[in-house]
Amino acid sequence: MTTTSEHTATPTSRMPTARTLRDRLQQLLAFASLIVIALFFTAADPIFMTFGNITNVLFSTVVIGLLALGTTFVIITGGIDLSIGTGMALCAVMSGTFVVTWGLPWPVGVLLAILFGGLIGLVNGFNVARLGLPPFISTLAMMLVAQGLALVVSHSAPIYFNDSPGYLQLSTGSLIPGLQFPNAVLVLAVATIVAGVLVRRTVLGRYTFAIGSNEEATALSGIDVSRWKIVIYTLAGLFTGLAGVMISARLGSAQPATGAGYELQAIAAVVIGGTSLSGGKGSIVGTIIGALIISVLNNGLQLMSIPQEWQNVILGVVILVAVYADQARKKAAA
Amino acid sequence: MTVVHGTRSPERAIDRLLLEVEGVVKGFPGVQALDGMHLTLRGGEVLALVGENGAGKSTLMKLLSGIYAPDSGTFRLDGREIRPAGPKHAEDLGISIIHQEFNLMPDLTVAQNLLIGREPRSVGFFTRDRLLNERAGALLDRLGLPLDPRARVGALTVAKQQMVEIGKALSHDAKVLIMDEPTAALNDAEVEVLHGLIRHFVTPETGVIYISHRMDELKEISDRITVIRDGRYIGTVDTPDTNLREVISMMVGRAIRTDARPENVREDRPPVLRVDGLATKALLKDVTFELREGEILGFAGLMGAGRTEVARAVVGADPISAGTITLRGAPVRIRHPARAAELGIGYLSEDRKQFGLMLGQSVATNIALSSLAQRFATRGFVRDRDIRSVADALISSLGIKTPSSRAEVSNLSGGNQQKVVIAKWLAKDCDVLIFDEPTRGIDVGAKDEIYRLLNDLAAQGKSIVMISSELPELLRMAHRVVVMSEGRVTGELLADEATQERVMHLATLRPDESAADAAELHLPPPDVPAASDVGPHADHHAAPQSEARPGADADQAGQSS
Numbered sequence: 064m065t066t067t068s069e070h071t072a073t074p075t076s077r078m079p080t081a082r083t084l085r086d087r088l089q090q091l092l093a094f095a096s097l098i099v100i101a102l103f104f105t106a107a108d109p110i111f112m113t114f115g116n117i118t119n120v121l122f123s124t125v126v127i128g129l130l131a132l133g134t135t136f137v138i139i140t141g142g143i144d145l146s147i148g149t150g151m152a153l154c155a156v157m158s159g160t161f162v163v164t165w166g167l168p169w170p171v172g173v174l175l176a177i178l179f180g181g182l183i184g185l186v187n188g189f190n191v192a193r194l195g196l197p198p199f200i201s202t203l204a205m206m207l208v209a210q211g212l213a214l215v216v217s218h219s220a221p222i223y224f225n226d227s228p229g230y231l232q233l234s235t236g237s238l239i240p241g242l243q244f245p246n247a248v249l250v251l252a253v254a255t256i257v258a259g260v261l262v263r264r265t266v267l268g269r270y271t272f273a274i275g276s277n278e279e280a281t282a283l284s285g286i287d288v289s290r291w292k293i294v295i296y297t298l299a300g301l302f303t304g305l306a307g308v309m310i311s312a313r314l315g316s317a318q319p320a321t322g323a324g325y326e327l328q329a330i331a332a333v334v335i336g337g338t339s340l341s342g343g344k345g346s347i348v349g350t351i352i353g354a355l356i357i358s359v360l361n362n363g364l365q366l367m368s369i370p371q372e373w374q375n376v377i378l379g380v381v382i383l384v385a386v387y388a389d390q391a392r393k394k395a396a397a
Numbered sequence: 398m399t400v401v402h403g404t405r406s407p408e409r410a411i412d413r414l415l416l417e418v419e420g421v422v423k424g425f426p427g428v429q430a431l432d433g434m435h436l437t438l439r440g441g442e443v444l445a446l447v448g449e450n451g452a453g454k455s456t457l458m459k460l461l462s463g464i465y466a467p468d469s470g471t472f473r474l475d476g477r478e479i480r481p482a483g484p485k486h487a488e489d490l491g492i493s494i495i496h497q498e499f500n501l502m503p504d505l506t507v508a509q510n511l512l513i514g515r516e517p518r519s520v521g522f523f524t525r526d527r528l529l530n531e532r533a534g535a536l537l538d539r540l541g542l543p544l545d546p547r548a549r550v551g552a553l554t555v556a557k558q559q560m561v562e563i564g565k566a567l568s569h570d571a572k573v574l575i576m577d578e579p580t581a582a583l584n585d586a587e588v589e590v591l592h593g594l595i596r597h598f599v600t601p602e603t604g605v606i607y608i609s610h611r612m613d614e615l616k617e618i619s620d621r622i623t624v625i626r627d628g629r630y631i632g633t634v635d636t637p638d639t640n641l642r643e644v645i646s647m648m649v650g651r652a653i654r655t656d657a658r659p660e661n662v663r664e665d666r667p668p669v670l671r672v673d674g675l676a677t678k679a680l681l682k683d684v685t686f687e688l689r690e691g692e693i694l695g696f697a698g699l700m701g702a703g704r705t706e707v708a709r710a711v712v713g714a715d716p717i718s719a720g721t722i723t724l725r726g727a728p729v730r731i732r733h734p735a736r737a738a739e740l741g742i743g744y745l746s747e748d749r750k751q752f753g754l755m756l757g758q759s760v761a762t763n764i765a766l767s768s769l770a771q772r773f774a775t776r777g778f779v780r781d782r783d784i785r786s787v788a789d790a791l792i793s794s795l796g797i798k799t800p801s802s803r804a805e806v807s808n809l810s811g812g813n814q815q816k817v818v819i820a821k822w823l824a825k826d827c828d829v830l831i832f833d834e835p836t837r838g839i840d841v842g843a844k845d846e847i848y849r850l851l852n853d854l855a856a857q858g859k860s861i862v863m864i865s866s867e868l869p870e871l872l873r874m875a876h877r878v879v880v881m882s883e884g885r886v887t888g889e890l891l892a893d894e895a896t897q898e899r900v901m902h903l904a905t906l907r908p909d910e911s912a913a914d915a916a917e918l919h920l921p922p923p924d925v926p927a928a929s930d931v932g933p934h935a936d937h938h939a940a941p942q943s944e945a946r947p948g949a950d951a952d953q954a955g956q957s958s
Contacts, residue, residue, distance in 0.1 A: 265779060283744055284821065343757050
């Protein structure tokens with residue numbers, strides 16, 4: 064059957080091989096900019112490169128990182144999840160309710176809080192996949208619902224975990240003996256590996272990319288797209304739940320009014336990491352680098368005593384530059 | 398077919414050279430897209446430009462519209478050298494291009510689309526709609542385009558949308574009009590109208606370059622045919638003095654059989670798929686057909702006859718309002734393409750890019766998509782090595798031209814992309830394959846390969862439904878031809894009795910023509926249910942289907958791998 068194939072007249076040399084190579088390059092670029100930024104801050108203030116400060120940076124990456132990991136899946140499908148910020152606050156409040164108000168053993172409370180996050184994601188997925196609502200709208204609605212519920216459930220007051228030292232150890236304790244290395248960072252590391260394996264090695268990950276590449280074609284290929292979308296939003300919700308647990312463990316309390324704004328930081332991390340908002344492209348490594356860039360910026364600018372207000376301005380500019388550079392590079396490649 | 402058109406009249410002043418392309422070279426990293434391209438368009442003629450995909454047609458168009466600049470060589474318009482700097486500049490020079498994909502804003506009106514960027518304004522800011530519509534109306538009248546300037550473009554048929562594109566192009570006082578596959582989505586009547594418009598446009602001062610894969614049309618519309626291959630000029634022939642075979646052999650560099658007949662017609666085989674009384678709310682009524690093992694069943698019909706709708710309804714992509722589907726003797730209910738795939742029914746859409754492929758993903762990823770969970774995963778974990786080896790095997794057995802299984806599908810030619818879609822369903826081990834326009838937008842050489850592939854698949858016992866708008870290809874391939882018109886089956890022809898004329902007759906039949914006689918006597922047509930009838934009618938059909946379902950599922954579970 065190959066006898067006539069020369070007539071298709073497509074010189075093989077025309078095709079750039081290995082999109083994987085391109086993706087690697089992208090991650091490499093993100094990583095390189097992270098290094099450059101870090102070197103810049105080190106030059107500005109040597110304290111930046113100390114073990115204590117690095118730990119600090121990693122520690123402050125945990126919450127944004129977890130949210131960004133989950134939402135990476137959603138964004139690769141071409142969707143968006145705006146409910147992860149306030150959803151996280153609601154999960155923190157639920158965790159407080161389970162552990163403090165109901166007095167459940169803290170590991171059970173943690174598990175239930177994470178599952179509660181999954182429930183939020185499940186509802187999001189149902190709205191998007193079965194009711195056919197645009198992800199932006201349905202998760203915007205969920206953002207408001209979660210914000211309200213967090214206040215209702217907690218009666219607008221923080222819930223303190225003073226009597227659950229185990230719960231607090233989850234974030235600030237150190238499993239590694241002799242080293243002041245917070246457990247929260249280990250949690251993020253494990254979550255990153257899990258997310259990375261899910262994205263790269265599993266059917267779930269492949270379908271996530273497939274849906275983002277071409278949803279119609281994926282459905283016609285016999286994939287139950289709406290079922291998988293529900294799974295993906297639920298997964299994002301589980302990460303939200305974990306983020307809720309980690310932020311409340313770090314603060315020692317569930318703060319019902321926090322959370323709004325985190326979703327945008329998480330989305331920013333994903334975008335800086337090179338994941339395309341139009342779907343079909345992205346990586347977990349990129350997302351983590353994106354999250355690190357954000358917290359390195361915050362940390363370094365703080366060290367340089369640049370006011371908080373300016374930090375946001377700089378972060379905004381970084382997002383623009385990152386996305387523009389990514390697009391310019393793609394255009395050059397095309 | 399020696400039709401004499403006005404454009405072909407001998408007294409026209411044809412020796413005026415309108416557009417000359419001379420020695421144009423354009424290379425991209427790793428490929429020489431054009432290598433000494435040569436072309437002349439005379440005033441008052443329609444020049445057909447043909448060549449396989451990848452021959453350099455689109456590069457040439459992009460050079461003419463100024464998207465790329467040539468490495469060397471010259472373009473001359475009316476004897477003066479031009480260097481188009483961009484699409485806008487090319488238009489100002491008098492070169493307008495109508496691309497296969499339209500550049501229209503569906504939510505704006507015809508007039509708004511026609512005069513976009515040139516709207517009459519007051520105070521430099523406020524639009525003046527009445528004047529806009531008047532100007533657009535005058536323009537449409539002058540061009541002989543039967544369009545309402547106030548109509549919303551998105552609500553128009555493809556043919557009318559194309560007229561809007563033509564209107565836009567001609568409103569710039571184009572001297573040279575280049576049309577890329579203008580008839581790809583048109584039915585025969587619409588093609589006639591388009592050709593009329595082209596003849597209307599062509600004067601001694603203007604000319605048309607007409608790019609098409611539909612050879613029969615070139616005879617109809619063109620004065621000369623220029624053939625290019627691998628970025629080179631091959632030759633130009635006067636249309637009246639040539640024949641299809643000569644042009645095709647120039648294109649591919651060898652002779653191709655065009656009068657082939659179906660191979661291995663199987664009339665004795667058992668039926669695999671049976672569809673009874675299929676109906677949808679929108680279009681289909683009482684569609685019944687049977688597909689036998691190892692058979693290629695053709696579906697013919699004009700655009701909008703409902704062939705694609707039948708395919709989509711059968712695989713569960715669209716809901717059905719009535720009808721039953723029987724697979725190997727057992728009734729099945731298919732509500733979702735996932736179920737169809739499970740049962741071994743694959744649908745290859747007419748629109749590869751929109752419904753068939755993940756363009757930004759690799760060949761291997763595309764091939765594995767349908768069968769990923771069943772064939773390439775252990776407890777949810779993907780085995781990439783298996784994917785690559787199966788992909789490599791299919792790449793070589795189907796002759797897919799790609800540097801590797803990791804290359805991005807968007808970089809493959811149309812024919813090779815189509816093969817990737819086929820490979821996807823072969824990896825899934827489907828035994829019923831529904832091909833919707835499998836050769837659309839594919840060059841002649843690659844078409845031949847697809848035909849051979851379909852014949853091989855049928856010979857291996859796969860059952861194939863082949864929907865096609867190109868009658869010669871259906872007659873060549875199909876063991877039987879089902880003809881549809883206006884959502885119904887109007888006839889079925891065996892390979893030996895199918896001729897272009899008979900198929901066209903059935904395809905143009907009004908399904909309720911028998912009722913037409915009655916209509917003359919002002920009687921209600923007996924066959925067509927009134928709107929209020931549809932509901933209960935549908936329920937009546939659906940009921941036995943749902944009763945049969947549990948057994949069917951159990952039955953089919955054993956058969957799906």
